[in-house]
Amino acid sequence: MRDLTPEEQASRLWHQYLAMSGELLKFIDQEDIDTFLELVDQRAALIEKMKALPAHQYRGSDDFNAVVQQIKPLDMQIIYKARTWLNKSRRQNSAVKAYDIANTNLSGNLFNRRY
Numbered sequence: 001m002r003d004l005t006p007e008e009q010a011s012r013l014w015h016q017y018l019a020m021s022g023e024l025l026k027f028i029d030q031e032d033i034d035t036f037l038e039l040v041d042q043r044a045a046l047i048e049k050m051k052a053l054p055a056h057q058y059r060g061s062d063d064f065n066a067v068v069q070q071i072k073p074l075d076m077q078i079i080y081k082a083r084t085w086l087n088k089s090r091r092q093n094s095a096v097k098a099y100d101i102a103n104t105n106l107s108g109n110l111f112n113r114r115y
Contacts, residue, residue: 013046016046024040028082
């Protein structure tokens, strides 16, 4: 089996990045945040592999432009949905904390009184 050229390696990595972006969107839609975060880490590792490639001309190719045009809307949806999930999670967390604080204070005040 022959070694891949830097252009072929870059193409393969960018197509993996595109596929992984689709998977990220699927898992954020399902609110499977654990899997989503694992995939975010894997996608970050792909980026590091891309950066480590030797000089190549893939970025100037039509294939690269086509892949990027597919990735852009996916990334925008991922960012929007991740922010929406994070805001929802923060609101729920705040509500839980407010409930806990209210109950703690009431109980504490009740037990601290001397009758």
